[in-house]
Amino acid sequence: MVYRLGLIGYPIEHSLSPWIHESFMNQVRVNGSYRRIEISPDTNFQDEISMLKQENLNGFNITVPYKQKILPFLDQVDPGAADIGAVNTVCVKDGEWIGYNTDGMGYLRSLVEEYPEIIKQDKVHVLLLGAGGACRGIYHAFVNAGFTNVDIANRTIEKAEEIALLQGGGTVTEVFTLEEATRLTGRYDLIIQTSSVGMKPETDTSIIPLNQIKKGAIVSDIVYQPIKTAFLQQADDLGAKLHYGHTMLLYQAQYSFEIWTGKRVPIGEMDRELKTILEG
Known part of the structure; x- marks a missing residue:
């Protein structure tokens, strides 16, 4: 299986999520890609989501400013995410979008x-x-x-x-x-x-x-x-x-990846590597 994953938000041009999830895929030898899907607040969000639903994604993350705005477009929401009132992870299963919160x-x-x-x-x-x-x-x-x-x-x-x-x-x-x-x-x-x-x-x-x-x-x-x-x-x-704080970024991503693939990836040296990247 080839996973098609991504991140929705704005602005996200500097997001490290692609690096994190591509590292996960390499570790557990999963084939796939993870891309940034930047949606400007100036565009029609409903139209953008409608087009996204045609792309056959396996899952995606959502960051600001869309963690709540995505809710009406989901087919199901995990009870925990419903309690929190926000979603940062969507898994596509049998054509349905299911929302979770891994933060x-x-x-x-x-x-x-x-x-x-x-x-x-x-x-x-x-x-x-x-x-x-x-x-x-x-x-x-x-x-x-x-x-x-x-x-x-x-x-x-x-x-x-x-x-x-x-x-x-x-x-x-x-x-x-x-x-x-x-x-x-x-x-x-x-x-x-x-x-x-x-x-x-x-x-x-x-x-x-x-x-x-x-x-x-x-x-x-x-x-x-x-x-x-x-x-x-x-x-x-x-x-x-x-x-x-950078460790939270890694572990919420780990949980998202687990929801999409069923595989829990050990963080290992990624903690140190991410710290080095952030410190420039």
Whole structure:
């Protein structure tokens, strides 16, 4: 079988998804191609999708600004993606487009790969900073993985409260403003920055100051350009364990590839290779 895969979004000319998925195909000796399918917001999205449906793709990823806009064009939506309210992966099966969201599970896989003890400990206290789509996906993954204490802090508290509605029966969630969270960082075993704050070119900005953090805490940032954000530099200066955003990019792609092909590709040296590419 020859897989025809791709990425829909705008702008995506610099996306590393083709490199990642072509590396996956080479590793497991799968024949296929992965291309960028850039759809400008100035075009008619419905017309573009109608043409795409004629191309006999086996699957594709969707990135901004179309993770929600794609929903009406799908034949089925995985329950997890429906809860999150966004899709980043579509698998074409028997002519039907089926939507999934691999962001949250990809993040969790990347975290557990580096810090396997996090999934084994009881009563891990987690703080999510930001309340956008990435936070929603990560929160959903943590709830479904059985984490019992997952708090959310955001500039506008209403958005954080909306995400907290996804909590499962075993998860307790408190919602804070960013100012409140700044005073509470010492209570958390894991702090995850889920917004775009600190991304190039605003590399000297940080979502909150890390005035105090628990000894042995893990501090994570989903931003991967730069690799070491100002937020992570703060954490490093305080002696925290670090978790870098580029690993989420790899593991959400791994999960997408698994949905399309049924093959789970080991990340191996791709972590180091991607880091080298991003650092130029």
